[in-house]
Amino acid sequence: MSASTTVGQRSAAMTPVLTLSRIAFWVAVALAFALLPLVFSQSFALSMLSQMGIAIIFALSYNMLLGQTGLLSFGHAVYFGLGAFFCAHALNFIGAGKIWFPVTLVPLIGGVAGLVFGLLFGFVTTRRAGTPFAMISLGIAEMVAASALMFTTFFGGEGGIATNRAVGKPFLGISYGPQIQVYYLIAGWCLVSMIAMFALTRTPLGRMANAVRDNPERAKFVGYNPTRVRWLMMALASFFAGIGGGLAAINYEIVTAETLGLVASGNVVLMAFIGGVGHFWGPIIGAVLVTLLQSALSNYTQAWLLYFGLFFLVIIMFSPGGIANLIALHKPVWSAGLSKRLIPSYAIATLAGLPLLAGFFALIEMIYHFEAKETSSKAFSYFGLMLDPMQARYWIGIAVVFAIGIALVYGAKSLVGRAWENLTVELQRKGAV
Amino acid sequence: MATPALQLHEVRKSFGRTAIINGVNLSISPGERHAIIGPNGAGKSTLFNLISGRFGVSSGRIDLHGESIAGLEPEIINRKGLARSFQITNIFPRMSVYENVRCAVLWSQGYKYSFWHRVDALDAVRERSSEIVDRIGMTKRRDRLAGVLTYAEQRALEIGVTIAGGANVILLDEPTAGMSRSETDEAVELIRKVTEGRTLIMVEHDMSVVFNLADRISVLVYGEVIASGTPQEIRGNKAVQEAYLGTEQH
Numbered sequence: 122m123s124a125s126t127t128v129g130q131r132s133a134a135m136t137p138v139l140t141l142s143r144i145a146f147w148v149a150v151a152l153a154f155a156l157l158p159l160v161f162s163q164s165f166a167l168s169m170l171s172q173m174g175i176a177i178i179f180a181l182s183y184n185m186l187l188g189q190t191g192l193l194s195f196g197h198a199v200y201f202g203l204g205a206f207f208c209a210h211a212l213n214f215i216g217a218g219k220i221w222f223p224v225t226l227v228p229l230i231g232g233v234a235g236l237v238f239g240l241l242f243g244f245v246t247t248r249r250a251g252t253p254f255a256m257i258s259l260g261i262a263e264m265v266a267a268s269a270l271m272f273t274t275f276f277g278g279e280g281g282i283a284t285n286r287a288v289g290k291p292f293l294g295i296s297y298g299p300q301i302q303v304y305y306l307i308a309g310w311c312l313v314s315m316i317a318m319f320a321l322t323r324t325p326l327g328r329m330a331n332a333v334r335d336n337p338e339r340a341k342f343v344g345y346n347p348t349r350v351r352w353l354m355m356a357l358a359s360f361f362a363g364i365g366g367g368l369a370a371i372n373y374e375i376v377t378a379e380t381l382g383l384v385a386s387g388n389v390v391l392m393a394f395i396g397g398v399g400h401f402w403g404p405i406i407g408a409v410l411v412t413l414l415q416s417a418l419s420n421y422t423q424a425w426l427l428y429f430g431l432f433f434l435v436i437i438m439f440s441p442g443g444i445a446n447l448i449a450l451h452k453p454v455w456s457a458g459l460s461k462r463l464i465p466s467y468a469i470a471t472l473a474g475l476p477l478l479a480g481f482f483a484l485i486e487m488i489y490h491f492e493a494k495e496t497s498s499k500a501f502s503y504f505g506l507m508l509d510p511m512q513a514r515y516w517i518g519i520a521v522v523f524a525i526g527i528a529l530v531y532g533a534k535s536l537v538g539r540a541w542e543n544l545t546v547e548l549q550r551k552g553a554v
Numbered sequence: 555m556a557t558p559a560l561q562l563h564e565v566r567k568s569f570g571r572t573a574i575i576n577g578v579n580l581s582i583s584p585g586e587r588h589a590i591i592g593p594n595g596a597g598k599s600t601l602f603n604l605i606s607g608r609f610g611v612s613s614g615r616i617d618l619h620g621e622s623i624a625g626l627e628p629e630i631i632n633r634k635g636l637a638r639s640f641q642i643t644n645i646f647p648r649m650s651v652y653e654n655v656r657c658a659v660l661w662s663q664g665y666k667y668s669f670w671h672r673v674d675a676l677d678a679v680r681e682r683s684s685e686i687v688d689r690i691g692m693t694k695r696r697d698r699l700a701g702v703l704t705y706a707e708q709r710a711l712e713i714g715v716t717i718a719g720g721a722n723v724i725l726l727d728e729p730t731a732g733m734s735r736s737e738t739d740e741a742v743e744l745i746r747k748v749t750e751g752r753t754l755i756m757v758e759h760d761m762s763v764v765f766n767l768a769d770r771i772s773v774l775v776y777g778e779v780i781a782s783g784t785p786q787e788i789r790g791n792k793a794v795q796e797a798y799l800g801t802e803q804h
Contacts, residue, residue, distance in 0.1 A: 325660045326669040332657045335646045341628040342606065342638060343719055344661030353667055 147316055154308040158301055167300050168372075173412045174307035175368050178314045180392040180404035182361035187390075188398035189322060190354040191334030192247070193255045196262025197362055197389050202381020203238050203265070204231030204363025206276060208370040209284040216288035224289040224297050228310050228367030235363020236356055243355035248348055250337065262386050269378035281377030284370060297371065307368050314361050319401060321357065330354045395436050397443025406444050424489045428482075457551055459544055466540040470533035477526025483508065483519045557620040559584040559723050559753040560605070560636075565614035565624075567597075567604055567777075574600045576777040577614070582770075584722075587754045589764040592774035593797070598757040599641060601774065602727050605755075606638040607631040618723060633661065637721035641728045641757075643708045647701030651692050651711055654700050656683040658718035683718070689748055690714035706737040710744060717748050724749055726756040730763055742766055765789075773797070 157170055179201055186192040208231040214220045215227075222230075246257045269276040276282070287298040295302055321327045329350050333340045337347040370376050379385065388411070396407025414432065418425035440447045454460055483503055490501050491510035500509035508515050560582045567575040574597045582588045590598050603609045605616055607628035616624040623631050637658075646654050656673070659682045665671055673679065687696050690710045695703065700711055709729060716724060729745060730738045742763055745754070758764050764771060765785045772782040773794050781791045788794055 320672070321669055323673055324669045324671055325665040325673050326667050328653065328657060328673055329660065329667070331649065332646050335648050336644065339644050339646060339715070340657070342632055342644075343658040343715065344629050344632040345667075346627070346629045349667060353669070357669065 147312075150315070151312055154312060155305075157308075158304055164300060167304055169412065169416050171300065171304045171307050171372050172416070173409050174304070174311040175365050175372060176392065176408035176412045177311055177405050178365035178368070179362055179389055180396065180408040181315065181318050181401075182358045182365065183389045183393050184398055184401075184404045185318065185321070185330075185354055185358035185361070187393055188400075188403070189327065189334065190330040190351055192250060192258075192351060192355065193390075194246075194258040194386075195255055195383070195390065196258040196260075196265070196386050197358070198381050198383075198385035199242070199262050199265045200235040200239055200359035200362040201366040201369070201389075202269075202376070202378075202385065204228075204235040204366030205370040205376040205380050206282060206366075207231055207234035207363075208367035209282040209376045210275075212284040212286060212288055212370065213282070216285055223292070224286060224371070225292075225295075225306060227371060228364045231367025231370070232360045232364040235366065236360040239356040239359025239362075240352075243352050243359065247351035247355050250333075250347070250351065259383075262381075262383055266378060266382045269381060276378055277376075279378070281375055281380075283375045286371045286374055303372055307372065310364060310368055314364055315405075318361060322401060326350065326353055391433055393443075395433060395443055397440075397445030397447075399442050400445035400449060403443050403445030410444070422486065422489075424485055427485060453548055454544060457548055459547060462544055462547075463537075463540055466533070466537045470530070470537050473526070473529035473533040475526075476522050477530050479504075480519055480523030480526045484523060487516065487519060556584060558582055558617070559586070559619060560755065561615075561617040561620075562605070563615040563617075565601075565604060565616060566612045567600060567609065568612050574777050575604065575612075578774070578777070578779055580772060580779060580782070582753060582755060584753055585751065587749065587767055587769045588756070589768035589771045590755065590757050590774055591759075591761075591764055591771060596774045597777040598774055599727060600777075602638060602725050602755075602757060606636065606725060632719065632721065635721045636723040636725065637716045637719055638725035639712045639716040639727055639729060641731060643705075643712050645700045645708060645711055645715055647699070649700055650697050651700055651703070651714075652683060652687055652696040654711055655686045655714050655718045656680075658715045659683050659686070662719040686714050686718045690744060706733055706741070709733065709741065713741075713744060713748060717752075721752070723753045723755070726754065726758075728757055728759060730758065730760050738763060 154174075158167055161167065161170060179197075183194070183197045186194050186197065208227050211220070211222065211227055211230045212224070215222055215224070242261050246254055246261060249257065270278065286303065287296045289297070297303055297306065329340065329345050332343075333345070333347045333350045340347050340350065366376075366380065369380065392407035392411045393404045394407070395410060396405060397403030411429075414429055415425075418428055422428070436443060442449075451460070451463075454463065486501065486503055487508060487510045490499050490508075493499060498509070499511055500507050502508075508519075510516070558581045560580070562578050562580040565575055565578045566573065578601060590601065592598055600609070604611050604624075607623070607626050607630070611624045614624065615622060618631070618634055618636055621634070623634060623636070626634075646657060649657070656679060659679050660666075660673075663676070663679050663682065665673075665676065665679065684693075684696075687693055690713060692707065692710060692714070695707060700708065703711065713726065713729060716726070726745065730741045733741060738760060745756075746767060754767075756767070758767075768785060770783060771785055771788045772779050773788065773791075774780075775797045780797060781788060781794050783791070
């Protein structure tokens with residue numbers, strides 16, 4: 122949402138034709154998607170990559186609302202989840218031989234379901250922007266989540282709807298039984314959705330969504346109805362969310378009420394914010410990182426939700442524009458060839474951060490294990506070190522490390538600040554800023 | 555006689571029990587440059603807000619080329635060919651100059667809510683936008699973010715956004731407010747140039763601008779038009795001198 126967003130967009134005004142570099146970029150993305158499973162071939166990695174693909178579609182579709190139209194929705198999982206339920210039922214119908222439909226295109230059913238409900242609910246929610254919109258979206262999310270537990274025929278109650286993705290006749294050996302085939306299905310849909318959503322930002326509607334976000338009143342006086350712009354953007358965002366949901370149904374082969382619940386809706390807000398809502402590719406970073414953290418952290422510590430929450434806090438406090446903005450901030454430095462200037466202070470800051478993080482994590486784990494119910498010993502292994510929360514010396518030691526960390530980071534912060542000050546002066550002289 | 559470009563008949567507006575506009579009658583011919591003057595609080599901006607659809611009228615008729623527009627939404631009135639600027643600069647600050655203008659061009663070129671056209675590939679839109687940017691003298695600034703322009707540049711952009719849709723009735727609300735003498739002179743030339751062949755209605759405090767630009771002037775005092783006529787007639791009007799000019803012209 123920073124100035125640099127628009128700086129990025131303005132170059133588009135100069136290039137009326139589809140540039141070769143953009144085509145090359147998408148080809149590179151396609152290649153990366155194709156090659157990733159060869160590098161990360163373990164089944165754990167493969168299922169994580171599949172999750173990431175789904176999360177990317179979902180997070181990007183969310184940013185059509187938040188980043189592009191300025192609509193803070195707390196209920197975007199509704200459209201993801203409804204798409205997933207419709208796809209689960211579609212797969213079951215295909216399996217029962219009641220309808221014929223290629224499994225490859227089943228996510229489209231999810232998309233259409235998302236679109237229809239986006240049009241329906243959006244008609245109500247988009248009459249207002251700002252806080253009223255956020256509150257109404259929350260209300261609708263609550264309503265749909267409640268319905269999911271009431272209408273058990275469609276939503277399957279607590280157990281959800283189980284399905285089987287390997288229902289179609291195998292085509293060229295593709296049965297969608299093995300995870301690798303599902304990965305490529307997700308990767309394909311992810312690529313198509315990414316390109317479509319990117320292209321959408323460059324259409325009259327996409328541009329007017331930005332206009333409505335920044336100044337809805339002015340948009341009226343140039344002939345546009347802001348409500349209509351919001352409504353269409355909401356419907357299209359819901360369409361892509363539904364595609365993501367459809368892929369989730371295929372991937373997990375089960376859809377429960379949680380899929381469209383408030384936690385899922387909150388999760389996508391976190392992804393978008395962590396990645397950065399001011400840039401098209403911000404939510405992609407967020408989706409990848411959040412998926413990674415959620416699967417990886419939960420393997421190492423039971424306190425992972427706490428770490429995840431803290432991570433979010435740190436990002437929002439120190440870089441409200443998310444990671445994308447942090448990267449964009451370095452772009453002029455990089456183009457001016459001055460990146461070298463930042464390396465020393467960044468290296469020192471990283472080193473200074475280590476004791477802080479180590480001390481902090483140790484403290485959290487100590488508290489966590491102190492609270493734990495084990496009777497014999499509460500000692501635990503922390504990066505190969507045995508820590509015992511029942512002995513005071515460990516607490517003191519960790520507190521000392523933590524305190525040293527704080528002091529070091531405080532010092533490093535001013536070092537980084539000074540490096541940036543010098544750079545800014547230099548950049549201004551070069552006319553890069 | 556030709557249909558007036560804009561005609562107001564007994565237009566009234568009250569906020570609660572406070573009457574701001576008390577039965578305004580105005581008739582503005584096509585191609586005319588009409589200035590509305592009056593002391594602070596006379597209701598000039600409110601009148602503009604009524605004409606442009608920002609507020610609904612309490613009673614009365616507003617006709618644009620003989621068609622009633624009172625009570626319509628601003629975007630509908632805009633599509634019928636009436637555009638306005640604002641007293642407080644009202645642009646898209648996080649977009650470039652070019653993009654600001656383009657937003658105002660899109661609807662009139664028929665692209666509406668399209669999400670199947672590549673906006674950069676629309677030749678007619680690009681030509682029209684570039685032409686407007688050129689006409690407001692901002693070709694060198696076209697990729698600047700609107701939010702970082704100087705005040706005078708923002709005012710020029712405001713006029714550019716207002717005329718870009720090709721409306722034939724233009725409402726300018728204090729286009730030179732807060733400008734230096736030389737900036738004002740430039741703004742007057744710009745307004746004269748871009749409203750050529752269109753109907754212009756403007757609210758303006760600067761009397762030199764008014765007498766320089768306007769074909770006709772209406773004087774609004776306490777929500778009523780107390781006089782309407784050519785600059786000479788207004789200068790010579792006793793009531794106007796008492797109510798307004800006498801106190802401000804030194």
